[in-house]
Amino acid sequence: MLEVRDLRTGYGGVEVLRGIDLSVAHGEIVAVLGANGVGKTTLNKALSGLLPLASGSITFDGRALGGSPIAAVEAGLIHVPEGRKIFPNMSVQENLELGSYRRGRAGRARNLERVYDTFPKLRQRMTQMAGTLSGGEQQMLAIGRGMMAEPKLLILDEPSLGLSPLLVEEMFDLVKRLNADGLPIMLVEQNVVQSLEIAHRGYIIENGLVTMSGSAAEIAADPDLKRAYLGL
Incomplete structure (x- = not known):
């Protein structure tokens, strides 16, 4: 559904994304995870056509996107x-x-x-x-x-940010319900544990690069991720 290849972009002369590769298939919840400042929101802006691409490609539902928010919305x-x-x-x-x-x-x-x-x-x-x-x-x-x-793919950027623990639980339950109704979702979050509990696959972004990817279960079990994000 969504294919991103060697995506590079940034602000002015500063390159923030330094060659991002990721994909989202029909019916999936894909978690894109990372701390503040690693490039998650920059990625969302590039996908939505709000930032021009320095290089690379974005293909959505069989058509090339990049640089046009109107084209992104009209494509779904x-x-x-x-x-x-x-x-x-x-x-x-x-x-x-x-x-x-x-x-x-x-x-x-x-x-x-x-x-x-x-x-x-x-x-x-x-x-x-x-x-x-x-x-x-x-x-x-x-x-x-x-x-x-009427989205064909819904990108949620930090939906749990600033919510109480109870509302965070409700928000993740909502994401699962929307996906169960057939909506693919790209979940961009700092909340690693709960995101991986509901996602099918995940990507970890650090310093503008994907440093880890795979099934949500594989990523959650990775000892490097536990040390970096969970303090274990």
């Missing part, structure tokens, strides 16, 4: 950014409707019902200003807005 590659990036002075429903501005407009009413069925709290707050929601509700809204675009 939908990115829920780190920090939610909702519109605080607009209502919950207005935020959701904006998710179908470029893609999914014909199915807007049907998709709204699907989002409200997935997140009953958003139905209760549909006329409320988005900026007055709790952190967990804002994350629901950001994911719901992504669902409105």
Whole structure:
């Protein structure tokens, strides 16, 4: 579904990604893991067309992408950014409707019902200003807005960031449910343990390079990862 080969990009003259290779197949949850500052958000921006590629290629659903956020969205590659990036002075429903501005407009009413069925709290707050929601509700809204675009692949950038432990559990359960309904998900996270518990495969990024990849079980059992991330 998604094939990334020798991807290099950065900011100004600074190269952040130094030759990334990764893929996501139909039906998978793929975890992309690493600490702050290793290039995870830069990768998401490159995949979404927000950063030009210095070299390499991005192929999504059989077509070449790179450098055009409009082309990425129209192809069905939908990115829920780190920090939610909702519109605080607009209502919950207005935020959701904006998710179908470029893609999914014909199915807007049907998709709204699907989002409200997935997140009953958003139905209760549909006329409320988005900026007055709790952190967990804002994350629901950001994911719901992504669902409105009828994604073929959903990229979730740090969805557990800033949430309480209970809401983190709910967020990972939600990712599993969306995937069980057939949606491929690329889960970009610092939360290594819980991400590998629900993912099919994973990649570890360090200093702009993939340093480890394989099945989630293989990565979770790797002694180097346990030392680096879990202190074991």
